[in-house]
Amino acid sequence: MPEKLIHLPPKGRVVFVGDTHGDLEATQTVLQWYRREETVLVFLGDYVDRGLKSKENLDLVIHLWETDPRHVIPLQGNHEGYFVRRYSPAYFWMSLDAQEFEYYKQKVSEFPLAVSVGSILALHGAVPNLETLADFETIRIGDSHWLTLTWGDFSEQQTAGGNRNRVYTKDYFDRIMQKLGKSLLIRGHDPEAKVAIYDGRCVTLSTTIVFGPRKIAIADFTKRPKIAAAGDLEIVDIDQLTAIIGETKRPLRKER
Numbered sequence: 001m002p003e004k005l006i007h008l009p010p011k012g013r014v015v016f017v018g019d020t021h022g023d024l025e026a027t028q029t030v031l032q033w034y035r036r037e038e039t040v041l042v043f044l045g046d047y048v049d050r051g052l053k054s055k056e057n058l059d060l061v062i063h064l065w066e067t068d069p070r071h072v073i074p075l076q077g078n079h080e081g082y083f084v085r086r087y088s089p090a091y092f093w094m095s096l097d098a099q100e101f102e103y104y105k106q107k108v109s110e111f112p113l114a115v116s117v118g119s120i121l122a123l124h125g126a127v128p129n130l131e132t133l134a135d136f137e138t139i140r141i142g143d144s145h146w147l148t149l150t151w152g153d154f155s156e157q158q159t160a161g162g163n164r165n166r167v168y169t170k171d172y173f174d175r176i177m178q179k180l181g182k183s184l185l186i187r188g189h190d191p192e193a194k195v196a197i198y199d200g201r202c203v204t205l206s207t208t209i210v211f212g213p214r215k216i217a218i219a220d221f222t223k224r225p226k227i228a229a230a231g232d233l234e235i236v237d238i239d240q241l242t243a244i245i246g247e248t249k250r251p252l253r254k255e256r
Contacts, residue, residue: 022047046079048080151189216238
């Protein structure tokens with residue numbers, strides 16, 4: 001069975017990519033600029049629906065995960081769980097025949113749930129109420145922890161929270177992150193959220209043209225051995241990268 005929580009050593013660079021939602025260009029741009037031997041790309045889930053290239057986008061992510069799992073890690077988002085909990089819009093899943101549905105269901109079910117690197121925890125939604133990092137391996141698709149992880153959000157309003165709407169407060173965030181020994185959460189799921197809340201310790205990324213602007217976060221451990229908050233990350237708008245392509249400045253090339 002694939003690991004639910006991927007542990008990465010805090011070295012080199014780790015690039016975190018938010019929801020792409022059928023934005024194949026966003027995925028390709030990240031690959032063109034940042035796919036290098038010393039860099040790991042972590043995609044935070046939600047590869048399909050909303051955008052025009054859902055199948056192509058998911059096929060590319062699956063291919064990368066199967067052929068280069070040391071450098072490309074796709075996590076599960078709520079849009080990878082349509083077979084567990086229905087949502088709308090679900091253009092991608094509703095376009096599939098029965099055989100295709102089973103194929104993609106099986107593939108996305110193998111995606112990990114979270115990544116741990118240094119003081120950083122990365123996942124799609126909210127942090128489930130676990131006692132230790134090892135407890136991520138006990139999560140099953142569709143259970144309450146999985147629903148929190150894929151559907152949960154965080155709010156700056158202290159009255160928010162609870163299992164009904166899966167919106168959690170800073171008090172919950174602080175308590176769970178302390179138990180898990182983490183300082184910084186990098187997540188996706190909510191395109192309307194501020195990039196950084198909770199004194200910069202909760203970072204939310206969206207990397208799809210559907211919602212724009214398309215942002216990624218880079219943890220460069222060669223420059224900062226200890227990364228504990230948003231100020232220690234490089235937040236990049238990839239629309240600026242696509243504008244550079246074709247001009248005198250060129251993207252970084254792969255070194256392999």
